[in-house]
Amino acid sequence: MERIFSALQQAYDYVIVDTPPVSVVTDAAVLSRVADGVVLVVRPGVTTIQGAQLSKKNLEAVNAHILGVVMNGYNAKKTGRKDGYSYAYSYGYYDTKQDSSDE
Numbered sequence: 001m002e003r004i005f006s007a008l009q010q011a012y013d014y015v016i017v018d019t020p021p022v023s024v025v026t027d028a029a030v031l032s033r034v035a036d037g038v039v040l041v042v043r044p045g046v047t048t049i050q051g052a053q054l055s056k057k058n059l060e061a062v063n064a065h066i067l068g069v070v071m072n073g074y075n076a077k078k079t080g081r082k083d084g085y086s087y088a089y090s091y092g093y094y095d096t097k098q099d100s101s102d103e
Helices: 002-011 027-032 049-061
Strands: 038-042 066-071
Touching: 027 049, 038 049, 049 066
Parallel strands: 038 066
Antiparallel strands: none
């Protein structure tokens, strides 16, 4: 497998390999050892937090270089938001000193 990957890396700029789930079978973990990086794909409503954590743990166990995570199958329309993007920020100030002139 290492020779195949080496030949592919010399012939192409990018080689993308779609593997079975890393938490189910060892194929992905074994292949990740010869890959430059791994992208973990999760799906809302299918991938559990525990499943994603197990996948990450399995990849780390073989020293895989985890590049990031892709969320596949996300339906922004089901969130109730119009644009599918959300950002929230809040700021609060609490003054422990009370001004005696306010009383």
